[in-house]
Amino acid sequence: QVQLVESGGGLVQAGGSLRLSCAASGRTFSTYAMAWFRQAPGKERVFVAAITSSGGSTYGTDAVKGRFTISRDNAKNTVYLQMNSLKPEDTAVYYCAARWDGSLRVRADEFDFWGQGTQVTVSS
Numbered sequence: 001q002v003q004l005v006e007s008g009g010g011l012v013q014a015g016g017s018l019r020l021s022c023a024a025s026g027r028t029f030s031t032y033a034m035a036w037f038r039q040a041p042g043k044e045r046v047f048v049a050a051i052t053s054s055g056g057s058t059y060g061t062d063a064v065k066g067r068f069t070i071s072r073d074n075a076k077n078t079v080y081l082q083m084n085s086l087k088p089e090d091t092a093v094y095y096c097a098a099r100w101d102g103s104l105r106v107r108a109d110e111f112d113f114w115g116q117g118t119q120v121t122v123s124s
């Protein structure tokens with residue numbers, strides 16, 4: 001069992017930056033692939049970025065490439081999402097997710113554990 005707790009969300013102006021963190025419980029964090037998803041009001045939850053268990057490979061959706069960076073610190077049981085050049089369309093609740101086998105995935109139903117989410121609001 002893995003428990004995930006996101007933090008770092010907030011209100012920021014367009015063009016600004018935020019860094020989201022997701023702290024995981026348990027001693028097996030380094031074996032899990034991690035990802036960030038987001039859900040805007042009235043819309044489905046969509047993939048943002050993912051990272052393998054070792055951190056050696058990452059993947060991001062086209063909407064955030066060049067602006068968002070996913071990373072992890074296995075010694076701190078934490079995954080991060082650095083978000084730069086934020087746009088109003090990035091406004092959403094951001095969720096982190098964990099997959100047991102450590103491999104990159106992009107579908108929400110391929111992840112085993114979820115955090116409660118953190119709100120990111122970008123004003124124009």
